[in-house]
Amino acid sequence: MSYTPSEKTLQKYADVLIKFALWSGKGIKKGEKVFLQVPECAKPILKPLMLSVLKRGGHPLMHYIPDDINRTFFENASMKQIEYMPKKYLIERVNECDHFVGIIAEKDKHELEGVDTKKIMAQNIAAKFYKDARSDKEYAGKLTWTLALYGTPAMAKEAGMSLKDYWKQIEKACFLDYKDPIAKWRRVVEKQKEIINKLNRLQINNLRIKGKSVDLKITLGMKRQWVGGSGRNIPSFEIFTSPDWRGTEGWVRFDQPLYRYGSLITDIELEFKNGVVVRSNASKNKKLLADMIKVKNADKLGEFSLTDKRFSRITKFMAETLFDENVGSRYGNFHIALGMSYKDAYDGDPKTVKRNE
Numbered sequence: 001m002s003y004t005p006s007e008k009t010l011q012k013y014a015d016v017l018i019k020f021a022l023w024s025g026k027g028i029k030k031g032e033k034v035f036l037q038v039p040e041c042a043k044p045i046l047k048p049l050m051l052s053v054l055k056r057g058g059h060p061l062m063h064y065i066p067d068d069i070n071r072t073f074f075e076n077a078s079m080k081q082i083e084y085m086p087k088k089y090l091i092e093r094v095n096e097c098d099h100f101v102g103i104i105a106e107k108d109k110h111e112l113e114g115v116d117t118k119k120i121m122a123q124n125i126a127a128k129f130y131k132d133a134r135s136d137k138e139y140a141g142k143l144t145w146t147l148a149l150y151g152t153p154a155m156a157k158e159a160g161m162s163l164k165d166y167w168k169q170i171e172k173a174c175f176l177d178y179k180d181p182i183a184k185w186r187r188v189v190e191k192q193k194e195i196i197n198k199l200n201r202l203q204i205n206n207l208r209i210k211g212k213s214v215d216l217k218i219t220l221g222m223k224r225q226w227v228g229g230s231g232r233n234i235p236s237f238e239i240f241t242s243p244d245w246r247g248t249e250g251w252v253r254f255d256q257p258l259y260r261y262g263s264l265i266t267d268i269e270l271e272f273k274n275g276v277v278v279r280s281n282a283s284k285n286k287k288l289l290a291d292m293i294k295v296k297n298a299d300k301l302g303e304f305s306l307t308d309k310r311f312s313r314i315t316k317f318m319a320e321t322l323f324d325e326n327v328g329s330r331y332g333n334f335h336i337a338l339g340m341s342y343k344d345a346y347d348g349d350p351k352t353v354k355r356n357e
Contacts, residue, residue, distance in 0.1 A: 002153075003163040004044055005171070012176050013148070014048035018056060020182045021146035021231035022099045025189055030057030032098040040067040042105035042150035049101060061097065067107040070262065074115045082119050083126040094133045098143060104322060105150040109158045112262025117291040120261045125295060139343050148174075148234045149322055158319035172313045173235045173323060188237070188311055192229035195308065196239055199226040206247070207304070209334060213255060216272070216336075218304055219247020223347040230344075237312040237326050240305035242341035246275035248301045252336070256317065256324050257284075265289050275300060277338070293338065303337035 005013075018034065019027035028034060034053045038046045046062065053060040074082070112120065137143040149170055156166035175181040175188075207218040221244025228239040249272055257266040267283040277299040282289045293299045305325070312328035325335045 003167060005167055007048070009171060009176050010045055011048045011051070012181055013174060014045060014052040016174060016176075016181050016185060016234060017101055017146050017148055018049065018052035018058075020185050021148075021234050022101070022144045024144060024230045025186060028053065028056050028058045028099060031059070033059045033061055033096060034099045034101060035061045035063060035093065035097040036101050036103075037063045037065065038103045039065045039105045039107075039150075041107040041152045042103045045103055045150050049103075068111075071111050071115060074112065074119050077119075079119065079122060082123050085126050085130065087129065090130045091133055094130070094137055094143070100134070100143070100145040102145070102147045103150050104147060104320065105152050105155070106262075107152060107154055108262075109154050109259060109319065110262060110264065113264075115262070117261075117288045120288075121291050121295060124261075135340075135343075144231065146231055146234055147322060149318075149320055155319060159317055161316065166318070169314060169316055169318060169323070173326070175313075189229040191311065192237070192239060192308075196226045196228055199239065207243075209252075213253040214251070216250040216252050217248070218301070219244045221247065225345055225347040227342065227344050233322060235312070235314070235323070235326055237307050237328075238305045239308070240303050240342075240345070242302055242345040243304050244275075245300035245302070245341075248272040248275045254335075256327075257319075258321060259319060260292065261288065263288055272301070295339075298339045300338065301336055302339045302341040305335050305337070307332045307334070 022028050022034070036046065036049050036053070038049070043064075046064065050060045050062065134143065134145070138145070151163060151166045151170055153163050156163040159166060161169075171177050175184040178184045204220055206220065209216045209218070220241060224241050224243060226239055226241045228236070230236075251269065251271040254268045257264055258268060259265075263285050265282050265285040265288060267281075268289060269279075269281040270277050271279040277293055280286075280289055280293055307326050307328070309328040309330065309332040312326050312332070314323055314327045315329075317327075318324055325333070327333055
């Protein structure tokens with residue numbers, strides 16, 4: 001059954017992203033340039049985003065992505081074509097824009113199923129300079145970004161829901177059922193900051209997570225701090241940090257699947273020794289998982305995160321990491337991420353960190 005949220009709901013959603021999420025809860029300023037990256041299957045959100053930017057006196061730069069082209073590209077492009085990145089163009093995009101808004105939406109959740117994972121990884125590696133340029137500008141305090149979800153029939157089907165019920169989860173999670181969702185988000189952020197301050201005052205050195213599917217030891221490291229509530233990702237109820245990867249020991253088996261590069265990876269298991277993933281396993285797309293971990297530094301812990309159930313209103317599996325890592329459930333949840341760490345989780349100048357710190 002077809003379903004599209006009301007214009008009022010979509011405008012609320014857009015306003016949360018533009019007037020709250022960017023600039024860490026403050027919204028954009030007059031004259032700023034906002035890059036709007038919207039897939040074709042999420043077209044109804046593009047106009048509300050544009051209007052929200054215009055009403056704030058900003059300049060919307062729209063990047064409209066057509067559906068059904070990724071698989072054709074990977075199946076027909078040579079490795080040289082896959083690795084080609086228009087460096088000057090992409091760097092200038094970073095230089096020009098003050099904010100980036102990305103909408104996650106998929107017409108086919110399994111579009112890249114069966115595509116050679118080496119090709120997918122090659123493109124990801126080739127684009128690293130672009131991600132680094134954005135990160136550098138962000139940590140210099142000159143750029144912010146946010147990600148949000150737009151529900152499609154394929155995404156709802158993957159989660160075992162009707163499209164209308166899928167959107168109800170989005171609306172609840174993002175407080176779009178509130179008269180003033182931005183005011184609600186600001187109250188949540190203030191509560192998150194209270195918890196973050198308490199955690200930072202504890203000066204924790206080590207963590208031990210133990211249960212039926214996990215026995216993991218994590219070393220936070222020197223000058224680490226907990227962060228969260230920045231507006232990056234809507235929704236986000238995470239309170240997280242980037243530990244010293246060298247102190248990670250043990251194993252974990254995840255009870256939720258991971259969708260990555262158009263493929264579903266299920267029953268993921270990781271084992272760490274001396275801070276490095278020494279064993280990985282999955283019941284589906286095991287090779288993709290292994291190829292992801294082979295990427296330089298992707299075998300090391302970059303993030304440890306906690307989600308407090310008192311904030312999250314997400315109660316169902318959504319088949320999308322943005323939501324599933326924020327599920328409230330009975331006690332909340334924890335998750336980890338491999339690869340890049342977050343500079344703002346270090347209470348000091350990251351450039352002064354020595355290799356043994």
